[in-house]
Amino acid sequence: MAGQKIDGIAVANSVKERVRAAAETLRSEGIRPCLATVLVGENPASTIYVTNKQKACFEVGIETKDHKLPDSFSQQEMNSLIDLLNKDGTVHGILVQLPLPKQLDEFATTSRISPIKDVDGLTPYNIGLLASGRAILKPCTPSGIMELFDYYKIDLSGKNIVIINRSHLVGKPLYHLMLEKNATVTTCHSKTKNLKQHCLSTDIIITAIGDRSKFTLTADMISDGAIVIDVGTSRQDGKLVGDMDYENVIKKASYATPVPGGVGPMTIAMLLKNTVTAASISKGFVPSR
Numbered sequence: 001m002a003g004q005k006i007d008g009i010a011v012a013n014s015v016k017e018r019v020r021a022a023a024e025t026l027r028s029e030g031i032r033p034c035l036a037t038v039l040v041g042e043n044p045a046s047t048i049y050v051t052n053k054q055k056a057c058f059e060v061g062i063e064t065k066d067h068k069l070p071d072s073f074s075q076q077e078m079n080s081l082i083d084l085l086n087k088d089g090t091v092h093g094i095l096v097q098l099p100l101p102k103q104l105d106e107f108a109t110t111s112r113i114s115p116i117k118d119v120d121g122l123t124p125y126n127i128g129l130l131a132s133g134r135a136i137l138k139p140c141t142p143s144g145i146m147e148l149f150d151y152y153k154i155d156l157s158g159k160n161i162v163i164i165n166r167s168h169l170v171g172k173p174l175y176h177l178m179l180e181k182n183a184t185v186t187t188c189h190s191k192t193k194n195l196k197q198h199c200l201s202t203d204i205i206i207t208a209i210g211d212r213s214k215f216t217l218t219a220d221m222i223s224d225g226a227i228v229i230d231v232g233t234s235r236q237d238g239k240l241v242g243d244m245d246y247e248n249v250i251k252k253a254s255y256a257t258p259v260p261g262g263v264g265p266m267t268i269a270m271l272l273k274n275t276v277t278a279a280s281i282s283k284g285f286v287p288s289r
């Protein structure tokens with residue numbers, strides 16, 4: 001029997017409903033939740049991502065302040081902009097779209113964002129809280145994946161999990177979040193030996209490579225009834241694809257996420273959630289983790 005599709009669009013919609021209600025409550029208390037977006041240059045993919053995030057904000061009643069900057073924007077100008085946004089009481093969340101042009105240091109830029117406006121959860125302060133199991137603003141893609149497990153009532157306690165990715169955006173934060181849920185987590189990457197063996201001997205696989213010329217997760221690489229979450233995105237013949245051969249993997253898995261319609265919508269939904277959380281923090285409210 002084929003496994004169940006994990007429907008990221010449906011789960012994202014349920015998160016958005018909660019965010020819409022929270023934004024309305026905040027507005028009734030005189031706070032208009034607002035996300036400042038910062039886009040440097042004209043990278044087509046980044047431009048689409050920022051437009052989609054702004055559109056999603058509008059749909060749930062979050063205002064946006066758009067900062068589109070030239071490709072030549074300097075580090076000094078970026079620092080001044082972040083400082084201004086940190087001080088601006090009408091801005092609750094700051095999103096700097098990555099990647100940045102070469103002259104800008106991504107770590108220096110994200111580190112400068114005030115931790116209470118850090119809706120991507122990428123500042124060293126929030127990463128430290130995450131590693132201590134105390135983060136409130138968590139990176140959007142990993143927390144979106146955790147939301148999928150919650151929604152489908154998949155208990156991670158005692159499960160073996162393989163994450164194929166060790167980036168700051170995906171693999172490292174996810175490792176901490178899953179460890180908090182009492183899973184046994186193995187992080188794999190490009191230097192891992194016997195990747196197939198790791199995949200075959202685990203309950204859950206999270207794959208986030210994003211290059212089908214290097215790696216495709218096929219049905220012969222998973223155990224019967226495994227759960228597979230596909231974070232990777234790349235283009236094949238102009239079509240958006242993930243890391244896995246979804247059509248065949250779903251026949252053997254118990255659950256799997258499609259691309260598109262899996263993790264992607266969750267990333268945006270969690271950004272919206274973080275923005276209303278940041279707006280709540282601005283009025284002194286400390287949300288539960």
Ligand SMILES: NC(=O)c1ccc[n+]([C@@H]2O[C@H](COP(=O)([O-])OP(=O)(O)OC[C@H]3O[C@@H](n4cnc5c(N)ncnc54)[C@H](OP(=O)(O)O)[C@@H]3O)[C@@H](O)[C@H]2O)c1
Nearest residue numbers: 141165166167170189190208209210214231232233264267
């Ligand atoms: N859907 C969403 O919302 C969403 C959000 C974030 C990211 N993504 C997608 O997720 C993917 C990863 O993003 P990222 O920012 O984390 O990228 P990244 O920093 O390039 O990370 C890619 C990871 O894949 C590993 N890798 C590469 N080739 C491999 C191989 N042959 N075998 C095993 N591991 C291999 C790399 O290992 P090394 O560390 O050894 O190089 C690295 O850890 C991209 O496709 C991105 O578009 C999607």
